[in-house]
Amino acid sequence: xxxxxxxxxxxxxxxxxxxxxxxxxxxxxxxxxxxxxxxxxxxxxxxxxxxxxxxxxxxxxxxxxxxxxxxxxxxxxxxxxxxxxxxxxxxxxxxxxxxxxxxxxxxxxxxxxxxxxxxxxxxxxxxxxxxxxxxxxxxxxxxxxxxxxxxxxxxxxxxxxxxxxxxxxxxxxxxxxxxxxxxxxxxxxxxxxxxxxxxxxxxxxxxxxx
Numbered sequence: 640x641x642x643x644x645x646x647x648x649x650x651x652x653x654x655x656x657x658x659x660x661x662x663x664x665x666x667x668x669x670x671x672x673x674x675x676x677x678x679x680x681x682x683x684x685x686x687x688x689x690x691x692x693x694x695x696x697x698x699x700x701x702x703x704x705x706x707x708x709x710x711x712x713x714x715x716x717x718x719x720x721x722x723x724x725x726x727x728x729x730x731x732x733x734x735x736x737x738x739x740x741x742x743x744x745x746x747x748x749x750x751x752x753x754x755x756x757x758x759x760x761x762x763x764x765x766x767x768x769x770x771x772x773x774x775x776x777x778x779x780x781x782x783x784x785x786x787x788x789x790x791x792x793x794x795x796x797x798x799x800x801x802x803x804x805x806x807x808x809x810x811x812x813x814x815x816x817x818x819x820x821x822x823x824x825x826x827x828x829x830x831x832x833x834x835x836x837x838x839x840x841x842x843x844x845x846x847x848x849x
Contacts, residue, residue, distance in 0.1 A: 648681065648739065648743050649681055649682070649683055649716060649739050649742060649743070650674075650678060650681055650682040650683070651682075651683055651684075651685045652666045652682060652683070652684050652685065652714060653685045653687060654666075654684060654685070654686055654687070655686075655687050655688050656686050656687065656688045656689060656691045656692065656700070656720075657688065657691050659704070659706070659707050659710075663710075664706065664710060666710075675758065675762065679713060679714065679715050680715050680716070680746055681715075681716065681742070681746065682713075682714040682715065682716050683714055683716030683717055683718060683719065683738065683739070683742060684710075684711050684714050684716075684717070684718040684719070685718070685719055685721065685735070686718060686719070686720045686721065687721050687723060688721075688722075688723050689720035689721055689722040689723070690722045690723055690724040690725070692720070697718070697720050715742075716738070716739075716742040717738060717742070719734065719735045719738055721735075763810070763813045764813070765813075766812070766813035767806075767809045767810050767812075767813040768809075770808075770809035770812050770813060771805060771806070771809045774805060774808075774809070778801065778802075778805050781801055782798060782801060785797045785798065785801070
């Protein structure tokens with residue numbers, strides 16, 4: 640996020656038509672878990688290989704795949720289709736930029752800021768601490784059982800593994816809850832939209848700032 644200061648104006652989830660993987664399905668969830676629920680307001684789907692639609696419209700295509708249609712609805716910025724076979728048609732990119740402009744206008748000209756990211760992280764950490772506290776009794780019970788089975792270095796290692804497992808479970812639970820929270824994440828700084836600002840792409844290979 641620091642490298643993209645003041646922050647990206649759009650998260651583009653790139654999906655190849657005809658190939659909707661489990662990783663693709665988790666894309667919005669990954670964005671929301673990482674950046675907080677409000678990131679959905681800045682998320683748009685970019686469908687590539689639009690030539691595979693043949694004579695169908697994208698709406699007709701989506702109506703036949705319920706899970707993909709539902710996925711697209713989660714991205715409040717809407718969607719855009721690129722025809723890979725029509726590479727000379729520069730209007731495709733122009734239309735994409737117009738849609739991004741429109742989304743930015745709807746968002747009040749704001750970008751997703753470091754402050755919003757920091758608040759999302761803070762919410763996750765607070766939820767994680769609550770979860771660890773709730774599970775402390777169960778953890779101590781497991782540790783007591785370990786003392787009967789292990790000693791010395793073996794006991795130390797078992798305790799470390801137990802703590803790591805507890806931390807992991809607490810964080811995953813916190814991220815799941817944060818992804819669907821409906822509380823407003825403040826800290827938005829209003830800025831004019833500039834196409835030189837970074838656009839964040841999310842592919843199955845992870846987040847890339849360009």
